[in-house]
Amino acid sequence: MTEEGRIVLSVLGALTFCAILAFFAIYFVRIKRPTHFGYETVTESEKRERVAGVFTSVAESYDRMNDLMSFGWHRVWKDHFVASLNPGFSPLTAGPDPRGPQHILDIAGGTGDIAFRMLHTAHVLNANPAVRVTISDINRAMLTVGKQRSTTLPASQQAALSFVEANAENLSQTRPLHPYPSPLEPTSTDAHGRQEQAFFDPATATSSIPSNSVDLYTVAFGIRNFSNIPAALREAHRVLKPGGVFACLEFSKADRFPLFNAVYKEWSFRAIPLIGQLVAADRDSYQYLVESIERFPSQRDFRDMIVDAGFVVAGEGYEDLTGGVAAIHKGMKPRA
Numbered sequence: 001m002t003e004e005g006r007i008v009l010s011v012l013g014a015l016t017f018c019a020i021l022a023f024f025a026i027y028f029v030r031i032k033r034p035t036h037f038g039y040e041t042v043t044e045s046e047k048r049e050r051v052a053g054v055f056t057s058v059a060e061s062y063d064r065m066n067d068l069m070s071f072g073w074h075r076v077w078k079d080h081f082v083a084s085l086n087p088g089f090s091p092l093t094a095g096p097d098p099r100g101p102q103h104i105l106d107i108a109g110g111t112g113d114i115a116f117r118m119l120h121t122a123h124v125l126n127a128n129p130a131v132r133v134t135i136s137d138i139n140r141a142m143l144t145v146g147k148q149r150s151t152t153l154p155a156s157q158q159a160a161l162s163f164v165e166a167n168a169e170n171l172s173q174t175r176p177l178h179p180y181p182s183p184l185e186p187t188s189t190d191a192h193g194r195q196e197q198a199f200f201d202p203a204t205a206t207s208s209i210p211s212n213s214v215d216l217y218t219v220a221f222g223i224r225n226f227s228n229i230p231a232a233l234r235e236a237h238r239v240l241k242p243g244g245v246f247a248c249l250e251f252s253k254a255d256r257f258p259l260f261n262a263v264y265k266e267w268s269f270r271a272i273p274l275i276g277q278l279v280a281a282d283r284d285s286y287q288y289l290v291e292s293i294e295r296f297p298s299q300r301d302f303r304d305m306i307v308d309a310g311f312v313v314a315g316e317g318y319e320d321l322t323g324g325v326a327a328i329h330k331g332m333k334p335r336a
């Protein structure tokens, strides 16, 4: 072999070696990155699949269980969350014309509780029919229950509502809701004879949520389930318009009130998995839900993550609800 040939071969060899190295680096850093599933340490992809399993399993009983587990408090928190954002009439989220059009993206929107409240406040209370809401979730079973529930809304609100499947950590890969037959029939097959997966498969993505396209991004009781929260916050920042608002309602820490906190923890860890077992025949999913609440960062740490993603916050950046059992965090994408 000529000297030239040897050089070409060794360059090719070196390039192949680098490519293999890069592949494994990406695989281990991105796919195998450790995160938490409740108290267990798992990889990000494993968490995504197990969280999907939890919500597929609880989809049908989700709304009933929420009432039982929180004594109905989740309704009060959600009402307050939506009222505080005042969709359809808010100089904060609607630009120069408070009654102008507004696009709200409800991430991890599940069975629709936040989206339906947003539409009611905007269309009915604020008489602004130019507000539309996109419900996005990674789980087809949850969205399918939401879609079914939305059929009881007035026609004008249904027309202003759309459903998309997406992973909140990558909103450049989304697709319209593909009807999921029933969470009780997970073995059904799709048009190509493949087994249906209850959660979003990025390979079937058909569109993207454009950058700078959203006025208000909401996420309620969803973000603690994400495998990579900083990535989701970066995506929120990308899709929001300058001046747009990120708003999150999530379980939080009630540790400023030790006695109350002790009673709350007893209730969470003893009663909730038991209720899950008795009402939904699913102890493990509800055990995960309480563990995921415990693992979620404190109000201040989460506020700092929001700031790190590029948002500006007012005051402390959060509002405690019911002594900190839940909290609302808000941040604005800077205008300049």
Ligand SMILES: C[S@@+](CC[C@H](N)C(=O)[O-])C[C@H]1O[C@@H](n2cnc3c(N)ncnc32)[C@H](O)[C@@H]1O
Pocket: 051, 055, 107, 108, 109, 110, 111, 112, 113, 114, 136, 137, 138, 139, 142, 166, 167, 168, 169, 219, 220, 221, 222, 223, 225, 226, 227
């Ligand atoms: C507790 S439910 C909250 C549903 C609704 N927002 C509410 O307040 O009733 C959490 C939702 O987060 C969704 N979720 C979990 N991981 C997600 C992800 N990576 N991207 C988008 N949604 C996700 C689940 O599928 C589930 O529907």
